Amino acid sequence: MNSWQAIYLDPxxxxxxxxxxxxxxxxxxxxxxxxAMASISLAELxxxxxxxAPMGAPGAPRLNLLALRDTSSFDEAADPEIxxxxxxxxxxxxxxxxxxxxxxxxxxxxxxQPLRPETQAGKSSSLVAVPTEIPAEILAVYxxxxxxxxxxxxxxxxxxxxxxxxxxxGMDIATDINAAIMKYLGWQLVHQELEYYLPLPADFSTAFRxxxxxxxxxxxxxxxxxxxxxxxxxxxxxxxxWEQADLDVPxxxxxxxxxxxxxxxxxxxxxxxxxxxxxxxxxxxWHPTAGPIGIxxxxxxxxxxxxxxxxxxxxIVERNWRNSSLGxxxxxxxxxxxPRLTGLAQxxxxxxxxxxxxxxxxxxxxxxxxxRALGAQVLSTESQWQFRLE
Numbered sequence: 001m002n003s004w005q006a007i008y009l010d011p012x013x014x015x016x017x018x019x020x021x022x023x024x025x026x027x028x029x030x031x032x033x034x035x036a037m038a039s040i041s042l043a044e045l046x047x048x049x050x051x052x053a054p055m056g057a058p059g060a061p062r063l064n065l066l067a068l069r070d071t072s073s074f075d076e077a078a079d080p081e082i083x084x085x086x087x088x089x090x091x092x093x094x095x096x097x098x099x100x101x102x103x104x105x106x107x108x109x110x111x112x113q114p115l116r117p118e119t120q121a122g123k124s125s126s127l128v129a130v131p132t133e134i135p136a137e138i139l140a141v142y143x144x145x146x147x148x149x150x151x152x153x154x155x156x157x158x159x160x161x162x163x164x165x166x167x168x169x170g171m172d173i174a175t176d177i178n179a180a181i182m183k184y185l186g187w188q189l190v191h192q193e194l195e196y197y198l199p200l201p202a203d204f205s206t207a208f209r210x211x212x213x214x215x216x217x218x219x220x221x222x223x224x225x226x227x228x229x230x231x232x233x234x235x236x237x238x239x240x241x242w243e244q245a246d247l248d249v250p251x252x253x254x255x256x257x258x259x260x261x262x263x264x265x266x267x268x269x270x271x272x273x274x275x276x277x278x279x280x281x282x283x284x285x286w287h288p289t290a291g292p293i294g295i296x297x298x299x300x301x302x303x304x305x306x307x308x309x310x311x312x313x314x315x316i317v318e319r320n321w322r323n324s325s326l327g328x329x330x331x332x333x334x335x336x337x338x339p340r341l342t343g344l345a346q347x348x349x350x351x352x353x354x355x356x357x358x359x360x361x362x363x364x365x366x367x368x369x370x371x372r373a374l375g376a377q378v379l380s381t382e383s384q385w386q387f388r389l390e
Contacts, residue, residue, distance in 0.1 A: 003072035004086065006148035009065040011046055017067050018042065021088040025107045032166035033380045035197065037348055043304030045090075047276050057272040059265065061103075062093040064152065068144050087112060087145050091152055096268075097246075097259045102158040104149045112141040114177045134177060142181050146387075153389060160255050161387040163187070166195070169378040182385050191252030191384040193352045194368060196376035200310070200338055200347040215329055216287070223337060224282040227270040228297075234284055235263040237292030242266075245316040250354035254384055278302030279341050283334045285317070285326055293318040294326055296334035298349065300341045307342050312351030315367060328370050335374070351376065 009017055019042055026039035045065075052060045066089040090105035114134050153161055165178050173179050179189070224230055228238060239261035246258035259265070273280060278301050285294035297313035315334070317327045339347060353368040 003070055004144055005069050005071060006089075006144070006151070007067045007069045009067055011049055011065075014065075014067070017085055017088075018045070018065060020085055020109075021045075021065060021067070021090070021107060024088065024109055024113075025090075025105070027110055028107065028113065029166060032168050033195070034168075035379060037306050037309045038195075038197075038350070038379065041304040041306075044301065045304070047303045051272065051275050057268070057275045059096045059268040060272050060275075061095055064091040064093075065089070066091065066148055066152075068141065068148065085109060086141050089145055089149055091149060093156065093158065096265065098255065098257045100158055100257065101160045101162055101255060102149065102153040102156070104146075104161050104163040106142070106145050106149075106163055108138070108141050108145065112138045114138055114181065134181065139181065139184075143185060146185055150387075150389065159389045161389075162254065162384065164382050164384045167381045167383065169380055171381065173381065173383050176383075179383060187385040187387045188253075189383055190386045191250070191254045191354065193354045193382045193384070195379045195382055196351045196353065196371045197379045198335075198349045198351070198371070198374060198376040200335060200349050215324070215326060218288055219293070219326070220286045220288075221330070221333055222284045222286050224280075224284060225340065226279065226281075227267075227274070228280070228282060229263065229267045229270055232263075234286070234292055235266060237286075238284065238295055239263065239266060241292060241295050241316050241318065242314070244319065245314045248316070248319075249314060252354070252384070254386060273299065273302065276302035278305075280313070281334070281337055281341050282313075283330060283337065285321075285330050290318070290320075293321050294330045296330045298334055298338040298341065308344055308347045310338055310341060310347050310349045312349055315370070328373060331370050332374065349376075350379070352382065 011018060022040060022042045022045055029039045030036060049063045049065065051057050052062045054062065068086045068088070070084040070086055087106070087108040089107070092103035092105070094101060094103065149161060153159070163182075165176070165182065167173055167176050167179075173189070173192070183189070222231070222234070229235060242261040243258065246256070278299055280297055280299040282295055282297040284292050287293050294317040296315040299311050299313055300307070301309070301311060315327065315331050317330065335349065338349065339345070351367075351371055353366070353371055
């Protein structure tokens, strides 16, 4: 293992390794979801790297790509390109919020991705047990990748590392070998989310809305197509709603440090999406005495993303209105208009919903219930893990 080295990848020089990173990441995603669109393209990843700090759009996360390289076959005199990549890391440094956090994507080569229980003749692993059934070389690769991420975090002064795992829908996380590995290597399970998909257009207009009580007739629905800052009179209200979302969206024990959503930050966010070739469509619920009381957003990620794949952003309703039917109605209105983003006849919407644990006053219409009422199906479960440096 002395021949294993963590190498920072240069998009201009290491195209082959970065293409392998994307391929391995998509294998992981598709094994968990069975969905070819639940993946990332090479162009999309390179756009994220190019648009990030320090040279990209202001406020964009900084991305570093690393390969765990076995250079035991390396012979510069014979062929300087002979090496083997054992796995990869995508290291994401948020710039606007949670600046103490390093987000880590751990991507072993397929030879070191452990088989899940259903492919192991009924054997399962326990989240709390040492994964003795896993070959030592797989554990060694995981540990070497995590050590490289920890070294990077120490170098840049970020004491908290976070990562996530995708699991097939319905799988008990406690039986997933990948989760057992993370537990064994010292990471803590801190939160869970469900990932949903919904074909658009969805046939929910009549059935769904028939169960929604009437909305206050004074509420107006304002469509923002393209940018969130196109209406200066709405900016302060939108910022207030997003600040409520930062506080109220379930995150479990996941470390998160919010920052104010100033008009300038909202504009920077719109700039970043546009720089990546993305587009958004939002619906704002506006009341004449209260101003913006809710916002729902659907977006297209941009360059390299499948044009028919849309993402549901945070939908938030002002706290005093959460026991009304405003939230479900607002999301339904947003999804009705979402196809405008690409002009295509058919789309596939992706959305996530966190599960609040031990919440004494749960919302009447949490996002999970709204998505299920709309007919969305669970695509996968995402477990979120955290590691704090000593």
